[in-house]
Amino acid sequence: MTHVVTEACIKCRYTDCVDVCPVDCFHAGPNFLVIDPEECIDCAVCVAECPAGAIYAEEDLPEGQELFIQLNAELSQQWEVISSNEGALPDADEWKEKTGKLALLER
Template identity: 50%
Template sequence: MTYVVTENCIKCKYMDCVEVCPVDCFYVGANMLVIHPDECIDCGVCEPECPAEAIVPDSDDKATDWVEKNRVYAGEWPNITRKGEPPADAKEWDGKPGKAEMFDPAPGTA
């Protein structure tokens, strides 16, 4: 099992999860984060730290559409080890449905 960042991270990108990760397995995109599944040690400390509740175990039904995206983009985006500033409008986007359409494949800045 591994943990997966899902749709609700899009445009929220709070990054509270990054600083608690003992193995630095988060990678940053333009508008969300992903977890590298081969680096994640399944400790679960990131899950409760996410204010948007966007991190779930890969066995969760919410993870189905996001497992492969996490794998692919963790190989393309830069690694992030420190919490940055979330977008100014993050709270407005938290919990909004249909954010998958807004996924941006561009890398972010670590």
Template identity: 50%
Template sequence: MTYVVTENCIRCKFMDCVEVCPVDCFYAGENFLVINPDECIDCGVCEPECPAEAIFPDSDDRAAAWAEINAKYATQWPNITRKGTPPADAEEWKDKPNKTELLSPNPQKD
């Protein structure tokens, strides 16, 4: 089992989860984070830290469609080990549904 970042993270990208990850398995896109399934140790400490409630175990039905997306972008985006500054409008996007089309394939810019 691994944990998966889902649609709720798009345009929020709070990054509280990154700070608690003991194995640094988060990777950062322009407006989304992913978890590398090959690095995640299934500890679950990230799940309760996410203000957007976007992280679920891969056994959860809400994670199914996102597992492949996490695996794909974890190989393309830079690793992130510290919490950065979330987007200025993150709170406005936190609970909005149907954000999948807004997912940017671009990596985080430094």
């Protein structure tokens, strides 16, 4: 199994999770992070580090977030690896608690 970044990350892109990842499996897009399922070793250290609560084990995904399994796999092949904390997006705290952000995902 792998871990998955879900909708809560969109428009936030906190990168606290990146610093603790031992295998550099995170990839960064304009306003979202994804986890490469081929690189993730399922260590779970990133889960507690995410201020938005956006990372879940694949088997524990909240209802309605299942499509992010495929999105993480797809976008991790397109976006560059991120291996250190770059800070959150400027208005991340304003978006952190909002839902229904899928349409705002920038590829």
